[in-house]
Amino acid sequence: MTRFEEVSALLQRGKAKDLVALVSQSLEEGVSAKDLLTEGLIVGMGVVGEKFKNNEVFVPEVLIAARAMNAVLAVLKPALAQAGVEPVGTAVICTVKGDLHDIGKNLVKMMIEGTGLRVVDLGVDCSKEKIVEAVKENGADIVCLSSLLTTTMMYQKEVIDALKEAGLRDKVKVMVGGAPVTQEFADEIGADAYTPDAATCAEKARAYFG
Ligand code: B1M
Helix, strand or coil, X not given: CCHHHHHHHHHHCCCHHHHHHHHHHHHHCCCCHHHHHHHHHHHHHHHHHHHHHCCCCCHHHHHHHHHXXXXXXXXXXXXXXXXXXXXXXXXXXXXXXXXXCCHHHHHHHHHHHHCCCEEEECCCCECHHHHHHHHHHHCCCEEEEECCCCCCCCHHHHHHHHHHHCCCHHHCEEEXXXXXXXXXXXXXXXXXXXXXXXXXXXXXXXXXXX
């Protein structure tokens, strides 16, 4: 079994302690944080998702895997983020109302912070009112919305409408993402950008500041 397969297997079994130990050791040995993430952790979570879909595992197992993922992301964070410099701008990020999935959102946050932007994280199940308020309070330049459910992705449009109503739509870029979201959907709801993964999102967010 390769190192990445080991990482993936521990994640699938939700072995947080062993996973954190293996990832920490791998970082010390010089294995790239990005490869541990994309070739180990994200692959492992994909397998969990597939088994979940096929009723081979159920919510408790998925939850345990997700907890292990969030624990290990904290270990990877320093290696994924670049050295802190004065923030060039501010992004507000959340998972939208009705949706509790936060792993992708946490990854996007980490990667954006790594580009030198300040990120205000509103968490999960976030209402449009809370987002509008946070944009005002923080003078945000970007709003990043994550949705993992087909039932919650339409709420991204509600957020855009609420920003319009509050007279803020021209002041912020709205970026959308999450597994069911597509470029076509983003165009349909009038978002400024769709990105399929955290790294591309961070790159695009940073590009708004030249
Ligand atoms: Co849920 N879940 N889940 N789940 N879950 C999915 C999403 C699902 C596809 C599983 C399946 O059936 N195969 C399915 C959705 C079906 C659909 O709507 N089409 C599903 C379901 C049905 C549910 C429940 C309804 C199950 C139930 O209760 N019967 C329930 C809903 C709860 C709710 O939210 N109200 C539920 C619950 C849960 C858990 C709580 C058990 C747990 C979440 C724990 C947590 O997040 N803390 C969970 C998990 C873990 C998953 C899967 C297995 C993994 C999601 C994940 O973290 N992936 C997922 C299956 C799957 O996606 N394959 C599934 C890893 C993560 C790195 O990827 O989040 O896609 P992702 O993020 C990516 C990109 O999408 C992008 O960047 C990231 C990678 O770089 N991205 C952005 C994400 N957000 C972005 C924002 C941006 C830009 C890019 O901003 C601009």
